[in-house]
Structures are given as C-alpha cells and as structure tokens.
Amino acid sequence: MPLCVYLCYTPGCNTKVERWMLTAEEGKNAKMECPRCGVVMAVAWLGQQTPTPNMKDAPMPRVPER
Numbered sequence: 001m002p003l004c005v006y007l008c009y010t011p012g013c014n015t016k017v018e019r020w021m022l023t024a025e026e027g028k029n030a031k032m033e034c035p036r037c038g039v040v041m042a043v044a045w046l047g048q049q050t051p052t053p054n055m056k057d058a059p060m061p062r063v064p065e066r
C-alpha cells in the first residue's frame with residue numbers, strides 16, 4: 001500500500017496529511033480536503049514501491065583526520 005502525502009498550500013495553513021491508499025492511482029484521484037481550511041489539497045507524493053531511504057543504510061561520509 002502506498003503512503004500518499006497531501007499538502008495544503010493555503011498561506012498560514014500549510015497542513016500536511018498522510019494517508020495509506022490501496023493504490024497510487026486511488027491516492028492520485030482522491031480529493032483530500034484540508035482538515036483545517038477545507039481546501040482540496042494537492043498530492044505531494046505517492047508512495048508506490050519506492051522505499052523510504054533508511055538513515056542507517058546511507059553511506060556515512062568519513063572526514064579524514066589530520
């Protein structure tokens with residue numbers, strides 16, 4: 001299940017809503033209303049199969065000591 005992120009671009013609101021959708025397509029077509037101002041929010045991100053980068057898996061840059 002993709003995690004879909006919706007953003008409200010109303011000045012002073014800027015609410016972010018995350019919803020689990022059955023499919024990315026469903027998330028894209030969903031008209032998610034902002035819980036604060038009621039505006040239909042813009043889809044910011046559709047989870048899909050791309051895994052969230054894991055911090056511990058990221059290569060840690062080594063600063064050589066002098």
Ligand SMILES: [Zn+2]
Nearest residue numbers: 008013034037
């Ligand atoms: Zn809003």
